[in-house]
Amino acid sequence: MSGRSPARLTVLAGPTAVGKGTVSAAIRAQHPEVWLSVSATTRAPRPGEVDGVHYRFLSEEQFDALEVSGDLLEWAVVHGRHRYGTPRSPVAERLAAGTPTLLEIDLQGARQVRRTMPDARFVFLAPPSWEELVHRLVGRGTEDAEERERRLATARVELAAEPEFDHVIVNDDVARAAEELAHLMTE
Ligand SMILES: Nc1nc2c(ncn2[C@@H]2O[C@H](COP(=O)(O)OP(=O)(O)O)[C@@H](O)[C@H]2O)c(=O)[nH]1
Numbered sequence: 001m002s003g004r005s006p007a008r009l010t011v012l013a014g015p016t017a018v019g020k021g022t023v024s025a026a027i028r029a030q031h032p033e034v035w036l037s038v039s040a041t042t043r044a045p046r047p048g049e050v051d052g053v054h055y056r057f058l059s060e061e062q063f064d065a066l067e068v069s070g071d072l073l074e075w076a077v078v079h080g081r082h083r084y085g086t087p088r089s090p091v092a093e094r095l096a097a098g099t100p101t102l103l104e105i106d107l108q109g110a111r112q113v114r115r116t117m118p119d120a121r122f123v124f125l126a127p128p129s130w131e132e133l134v135h136r137l138v139g140r141g142t143e144d145a146e147e148r149e150r151r152l153a154t155a156r157v158e159l160a161a162e163p164e165f166d167h168v169i170v171n172d173d174v175a176r177a178a179e180e181l182a183h184l185m186t187e
């Protein structure tokens with residue numbers, strides 16, 4: 001018998017506050033066989049976020065070192081402010097072991113992965129409406145008005161990129177959206 005064949009990588013992108021984190025958490029809870037990559041970031045932790053679980057929270061100098069070492073599969077400055085990137089080795093190890101692997105990254109990162117790993121599956125998480133997206137961003141209450149405006153400006157650009165993706169999942173209901181994504185990842 002040959003060993004397990006490498007799993008396919010799935011990239012989940014979508015605008016701020018559409019529910020990427022919520023849907024990813026639902027998958028983690030319901031489908032322990034799926035591994036969610038932990039990104040590195042220079043942004044500060046939000047209340048309740050745990051270093052090494054939600055993100056690896058790095059200083060600017062630590063992120064520089066990671067970038068120079070070549071161990072980032074992709075990285076980008078998101079919302080014109082902080083750097084976010086995907087550590088390469090853990091992803092390669094999980095895929096080689098046959099583990100379905102999910103990256104929750106922004107549009108710029110998704111485009112970089114499209115160039116370097118064209119066999120990956122690209123999924124766009126879409127809001128039911130623009131009004132609902134704004135409602136979720138305000139309701140989350142984690143950004144001030146200026147930061148929300150910045151994120152909504154990025155969101156308009158990201159929504160226009162929906163046709164670049166292989167699949168679109170509308171996040172009207174978290175459990176349904178998570179099941180749809182898990183199904184795509186494990187089919
Ligand atoms: N390119 C890239 N983007 C990332 C990565 N990790 C997170 N992001 C994106 O960075 C953006 C900001 O994330 P975050 O600060 O958690 O804010 P939120 O999306 O509003 O919850 C989102 O679009 C994420 O998808 C990464 O490793 N690479």
Ligand SMILES: Nc1ncnc2c1ncn2[C@@H]1O[C@H](COP(=O)(O)OP(=O)(O)O)[C@@H](O)[C@H]1O
Binds near residue numbers: 020021136172173
């Ligand atoms: N399907 C949904 N219906 C209603 N509210 C949702 C849904 N999905 C997520 N939310 C809420 O929207 C807000 C933004 O979700 P979050 O997961 O932080 O988004 P993202 O990671 O895409 O920025 C949170 O307050 C979350 O509870």
